[in-house]
Amino acid sequence: MTKPSADATSMSPTAHQVWTRARGLLLALLIIVVGGITAAALRSGDHHGHLDPRSADRLGSRAVATLLHNRGVSTRVVTTLDTATAAVGRNTTLVVAHPNMLTDAQREALHYAMETSGGRTILLSPGTESVATLAPGVRSTTPGPVAARDPQCSLAAARSAGNADLGGRQYITEAPGADACYPRDGRPTLLRFDTPNNGDTVLLGSADILYNHRLDDHGNASLALQLLGSRPHLVWYLPSSGDGSTTNGSGDPESTFLELIPSGWLWATLQLALAATLAAIWRGRRLGPLVTERLPVAIRASESTEGRARLYHQVNAHDRAAAALRSATRTRLAALLGVAPADAHSTAILIPAVATRTSPADRDLTALLFGPAPASDTALVLLADQLDALEKEVRTS
Numbered sequence: 001m002t003k004p005s006a007d008a009t010s011m012s013p014t015a016h017q018v019w020t021r022a023r024g025l026l027l028a029l030l031i032i033v034v035g036g037i038t039a040a041a042l043r044s045g046d047h048h049g050h051l052d053p054r055s056a057d058r059l060g061s062r063a064v065a066t067l068l069h070n071r072g073v074s075t076r077v078v079t080t081l082d083t084a085t086a087a088v089g090r091n092t093t094l095v096v097a098h099p100n101m102l103t104d105a106q107r108e109a110l111h112y113a114m115e116t117s118g119g120r121t122i123l124l125s126p127g128t129e130s131v132a133t134l135a136p137g138v139r140s141t142t143p144g145p146v147a148a149r150d151p152q153c154s155l156a157a158a159r160s161a162g163n164a165d166l167g168g169r170q171y172i173t174e175a176p177g178a179d180a181c182y183p184r185d186g187r188p189t190l191l192r193f194d195t196p197n198n199g200d201t202v203l204l205g206s207a208d209i210l211y212n213h214r215l216d217d218h219g220n221a222s223l224a225l226q227l228l229g230s231r232p233h234l235v236w237y238l239p240s241s242g243d244g245s246t247t248n249g250s251g252d253p254e255s256t257f258l259e260l261i262p263s264g265w266l267w268a269t270l271q272l273a274l275a276a277t278l279a280a281i282w283r284g285r286r287l288g289p290l291v292t293e294r295l296p297v298a299i300r301a302s303e304s305t306e307g308r309a310r311l312y313h314q315v316n317a318h319d320r321a322a323a324a325l326r327s328a329t330r331t332r333l334a335a336l337l338g339v340a341p342a343d344a345h346s347t348a349i350l351i352p353a354v355a356t357r358t359s360p361a362d363r364d365l366t367a368l369l370f371g372p373a374p375a376s377d378t379a380l381v382l383l384a385d386q387l388d389a390l391e392k393e394v395r396t397s
Contacts, residue, residue, distance in 0.1 A: 014315075021283075028279050036268060051097040051124065051207055053077060053236050058213040061236075064224050068234060071225065075234045081106050084237040085113035090198070092119040092233045097207070099123050099130040101239040107133040118197035120230055124207040125168050135201060138191065141170040144184055146206045148218050153181035155192060157226035161219035166190055168206030202227055318380050319373035326369055329387045333369075336394050357397045358390070365390075 049055025053065035053075055065075045078084045081102070088094050094114070096102075102110065111134050114121045123134060131140045146167035151158035158164075158181040170187035173180075180188035189205035204227075209220040228234055312321040327345070333354060334344035343349040351365050364371075368390065374380045 025279050025283055028275070032272065032275050036272075051210060052238060056212060058211065060212050061210045063212045063215045064210055064221070064228065065234075065236075067221065067225055068229050071229055073229045073232060073234050075236055077236045077238060079238050079240040081109060081237075081239070084235060085109060087233075087235045088113050088117040088119050088121075089233075090118040091231050092117065092235055093228055093231045094119065094121045095228060095234065095236045096121065096123050096126075097236065097238050099126040099134060099239075102130065104129075104133070106239075110134060114199070114201060115196050118199045120200050120202065121195075122202045122204065122227060124204050124210070126203060127169070131171070131203070135171075135173075135193070135203060137175050138171050138173040138193075138203065141172065141187065143168045143205070144170065146208050149182040149184065149189070151181045151190075152183055153179050153188070153190075155179040155181050155190075157223060157230075158182065158190065160226065161223035164219045164223045165208045165214055165217055166204070166206060167208075168204075170205060171203050313377070318375065318377075321380055322373045322383055325384055325387055329391055330369055332391060333394055336391075354390070354394065357394045359393075 049057045049060040051059065051061050053061045054077060056062045068075055076087065078087065084094060084096075094117075096110070099107070107130060114134065121134075123130065125143075126134060126140065128140045131138050144167055146165055148163045149166050150163050151161070153159070158179070164182065166182035166189040167184055168189060170184055170189055171180075171191040172187060173191060173193065175193045178191060178193040181190040181192075182188060191203040192200055194200050208214050209224050215221050215224065308324075309321065312318075330344050330350060331341070333339075334341060334350060337350075337353040337357060339350055339353050347366060347370055350369065354365055354369070358365075363386075368383075368386055374383050
């Protein structure tokens with residue numbers, strides 16, 4: 001007996017078949033990727049330079065920085081806490097653009113610098129956790145809409161500016177001498193209170209008055225210039241994830257990797273996973289056993305046999321074709337020899353029964369009925385002829 005070659009028994013799909021099956025999934029994946037990149041590119045333009053005094057975008061703050069420069073106020077942009085705390089002083093106004101991005105350790109360090117500098121600190125839309133550390137004794141509420149509001153307070157800068165676009169977070173405090181301005185539902189959205197060493201802190205519930213596209217609305221420019229220009233030097237602190245001060249004393253990071261990932265990326269990953277699952281279900285095979293259905297027309301057995309043979313030939317499935325021929329021959333021989341159908345494919349039972357009805361010949365019945373697959377089309381045709389001859393001999397004996 002010879003072992004069949006790998007080429008003769010291979011049922012692996014061709015490159016064309018793989019491409020035909022996978023092109024739909026690849027197209028869907030390409031559409032998702034292109035759509036995600038396009039959406040990210042479109043949205044990135046809205047947040048580029050957010051509250052950055054160097055940015056001329058709609059949400060940048062270059063306009064107010066230019067006006068302050070014309071009034072003799074120098075503006076310095078810093079992105080690390082160490083640089084920000086080292087730059088504060090009595091003649092300095094510190095603007096913290098995104099205080100909610102700071103870790104607990106950073107807030108503690110910043111609060112100490114605020115208490116000892118004697119200058120002004122402006123916190124833009126600080127949340128509950130930020131206020132608890134940076135403004136003890138003050139509470140923050142849920143953000144609300146931004147709209148043109150009247151100052152309704154005695155703060156000189158607010159009374160001079162008049163109505164301005166304020167809103168966002170509201171703040172509650174019982175500190176004596178605090179200026180509570182631009183209230184919404186009776187609670188201020190701008191709060192100013194004194195700090196030690198003749199300094200003060202200003203909480204803005206919303207930073208809209210500093211945006212380029214809103215600076216010329218109402219009294220926004222006047223209020224912004226008076227709040228930010230009260231000292232000759234302005235330090236604009238833009239917290240960044242690359243700040244080395246985000247580590248604690250032991251060098252371990254305060255925030256985990258997942259906490260540093262923007263929420264948009266997490267939602268995008270979830271959407272991609274859902275799309276991949278739906279694509280897998282769409283491309284998946286049917287579940288459960290096959291269901292037999294009545295054909296709408298009668299198909300001749302010869303046509304069905306010829307069609308199956310062409311399929312076997314197309315993929316060079318000599319092994320499958322030979323197995324089908326041998327199985328059918330063994331079943332018919334078993335019926336002719338009185339062998340039970342359950343034993344039709346047993347070598348130990350079928351071969352002796354066939355040998356009793358055939359004349360001795362130079363052939364191996366085991367190799368003929370149970371042997372290896374042929375290696376070529378010619379060998380397959382020869383096998384079919386030999387099986388046909390054996391069956392005729394048994395019938396006529």
